[in-house]
Amino acid sequence: MTALAVVPVPALELWVEGRPLPLLAFAAGELRLLPRGRRLDAGDCLRAELRLASPVPTLPEEPIGILLVVLPSSSPGPGRCCRLEPLQPDDRSALRQLAQAVACGLVGLAAPPTPPRPPSRRWLPLLLLGLAPLPWAAQQLLRSATSVRLEQAVVGRPPGPVQPVLEAVAAPRQGLVGQLFVAEGTAVAPGQALFTLQPDPRLDQDLLDRALSRDIDNLDNRTRQAELRVLDLQDRLAQSRLEQQAADPDGAAVAVAALASEERRQQQVLQRRRGLLNDGAVTEDDVDGTAIRLAEVTARLQDSRRQASLERLRSARTTELRRSLQTEQARLQVFQQRLQALRGQEETQRRLAADQPRAFSEASLRARSLYGTVHASLRGVVVRILRGSGNPVRPRETVLILQRDQPPPVVVALVPGPVARQLRAGQRGEVEIPALRRRFVATVSALPSARPGAQTQVQLTLQDPPAEELGRLAALRGAPAVVVLPNRATPLQLFPF
Numbered sequence: 001m002t003a004l005a006v007v008p009v010p011a012l013e014l015w016v017e018g019r020p021l022p023l024l025a026f027a028a029g030e031l032r033l034l035p036r037g038r039r040l041d042a043g044d045c046l047r048a049e050l051r052l053a054s055p056v057p058t059l060p061e062e063p064i065g066i067l068l069v070v071l072p073s074s075s076p077g078p079g080r081c082c083r084l085e086p087l088q089p090d091d092r093s094a095l096r097q098l099a100q101a102v103a104c105g106l107v108g109l110a111a112p113p114t115p116p117r118p119p120s121r122r123w124l125p126l127l128l129l130g131l132a133p134l135p136w137a138a139q140q141l142l143r144s145a146t147s148v149r150l151e152q153a154v155v156g157r158p159p160g161p162v163q164p165v166l167e168a169v170a171a172p173r174q175g176l177v178g179q180l181f182v183a184e185g186t187a188v189a190p191g192q193a194l195f196t197l198q199p200d201p202r203l204d205q206d207l208l209d210r211a212l213s214r215d216i217d218n219l220d221n222r223t224r225q226a227e228l229r230v231l232d233l234q235d236r237l238a239q240s241r242l243e244q245q246a247a248d249p250d251g252a253a254v255a256v257a258a259l260a261s262e263e264r265r266q267q268q269v270l271q272r273r274r275g276l277l278n279d280g281a282v283t284e285d286d287v288d289g290t291a292i293r294l295a296e297v298t299a300r301l302q303d304s305r306r307q308a309s310l311e312r313l314r315s316a317r318t319t320e321l322r323r324s325l326q327t328e329q330a331r332l333q334v335f336q337q338r339l340q341a342l343r344g345q346e347e348t349q350r351r352l353a354a355d356q357p358r359a360f361s362e363a364s365l366r367a368r369s370l371y372g373t374v375h376a377s378l379r380g381v382v383v384r385i386l387r388g389s390g391n392p393v394r395p396r397e398t399v400l401i402l403q404r405d406q407p408p409p410v411v412v413a414l415v416p417g418p419v420a421r422q423l424r425a426g427q428r429g430e431v432e433i434p435a436l437r438r439r440f441v442a443t444v445s446a447l448p449s450a451r452p453g454a455q456t457q458v459q460l461t462l463q464d465p466p467a468e469e470l471g472r473l474a475a476l477r478g479a480p481a482v483v484v485l486p487n488r489a490t491p492l493q494l495f496p497f
Contacts, residue, residue, distance in 0.1 A: 009108045011053040012098065016046055016068070023109040024079045028099040030071070032079045040080045044070040047087075050098065052107065059101060060094045150483040153413035155433065155476045156459070167378060167402045171393040175199050175372075180389050188376040188402065195389075195399060197372045209349060216342045223339055226332040233325040240318040256308050259301040266294040380404045408462045409473045411442060413483040420456035423447055429485040431460060435476055440465055442483070 014021050014033060025032040040046075049063040067085040075081065086092050101107040171177075178196035182188060270290045276282045380402040387399045411431050415423065423444055431442045446459035460483060465473060 008054065009106065010056055012102060012107050012109055013051045013053060014048055015051060015063075016048045024077075026099065026102050026109060028084070028096045030081060030083050031068075032077070032081050033068075034079045040070045042070055042072040044068075046070075046082075050095075056101070056106065059097055059107075064091050064094050064098075066091070066095075148415075148419050148485045150413045150415060150485065152455075153411055153431075153481040153483045155473065155479045155481055156410040156412045165404055165406065166383070167380065167404055168398045169194060169374065169376070169400050169402060170396045170398050171197055171387075172372070172374070173197070173395050175393060177387050177389055177391050177393055177399060180385070182382050182385075182400070184382055184385055186382045187380070188382060189379050190376055192376045194374050194376055197374060197393075212342065212346055212349065216339070216346065219335060219339050219342060223332065223335040226328060226335055230325065230328045230332055233321060233328055237318065237321040237325055240314060240321055256301065256304040259297060259304050263294070263297045263301050266290065266297050270294055374399070376402065378402065378404055406474075408465060410445065411460045411462070411481050411483060413458050413460065413481075414455045415458045415485075416455055419485070420447075420458065423458065423485065427485070428463075429460065429483060431462060432482040432484070433473075433476065433479065434482070435479045436469065436472060438469070 012023060012026060014023050014031070019037075021036060022034040023031060024034055046068040048066050048068050050066060051063045052059065052061070055061050065087040067087060068082040069085060071081045071083055073080055084095060086095060098107065102109065175197045176199070178198045180195045181193045182195075188194065270287070273282050273287050273290050277284065277287050382400055383403045384401040385399070386401070387393055387397070393399060425444055425447050427444045429442055429444070430439050432439045441463045442460040443463055444458060445461040448456060448458075462473070
């Protein structure tokens, strides 16, 4: 019987900066390593050494110095691929011998030894952290044993149309708030009297004074504009009259007539001399001189006529300015008369204001028969009174605010058959709405007959939800909800047999 001797295989180790790194694959030109504890990016160059854990007679005993060039990690698998660059010329053959030895199994790729980790002394916080959820888990276990949690539930549509929660009751016209028949917190019904409204003589007087002052200011502005217009027209009319007097329109007309007569005479002389020229009695120079004198007279006549036309335009403009001035003066007189009448009316109002107490008391006695009562148009509760008895109000000003009574929203849940058989109408439970992060008390309002082995749709009504949540609940139609109902089953009923 032959005994087999176990020969240990030396390990090939990679040392980088005095620290061994695990080798995953090795070849003559490249290797794959596991970059434990350091970051390797493509293109990095690292100086390293290849060592044998135990000597081999056919392999070099000294460490082989190499330069590692990190390649892009395109191939799948763990680790990073690096290209080998020998630092000495003779190291290339040594690398080929190592690669052959690794391929033949004479040399193995050994990972560096992992030092034992010291025992952690932080076990106490971890233990406390692990024991912290135990009370909550016990509470949840107790709740699950005594209640049924239904996850398949949604917020349903409230019965009836959705209406605003708050309703403002405004005064139909200006006046004084008379008697208040309600207080904050009073429940009212449709048609119930809320308050009375009576005319306010002081407010009416104030409105009359404001309107009169506004009319006086408006008419005063229009009077000032008319006065400025009259002054402007007077200046323009005076300037036009000065220009008309300096131009002498009568002299322009006489000059036009004289030049027209002279033009006709020169035309006759020119025709006569042209006839004598044919008979040889006059020369052509005489005829040309007569034509030149006729042209000069014609030019002067045209200038005179143009000047006379300008004078007529000035006269027409002067006449138009005179008429406009008369119109503006008439308007100014009308404005002044109206302004004087309004100022007289204002003075009368001031005299009446001096006797205000007596006039106000008489008006109040007359106004008692003109009371108007404002009634409620809906069923609700008075939550705020903004104007008390005796306060003046403007048209459409809010006097009090009512909170409308709205039907509470409902929640529809799917209940398993065994649980549905335990439910009763009016049974209380809890509804949790994650969108509002709140819980509400609810009662079972609709309970159809449960079918064996099937889920039953149960309707629950929220009990007295807060007023500020009614509008948000109405807008959460279809939102998920969680229903928690008390479990009335015995422990034996929880088992399927």
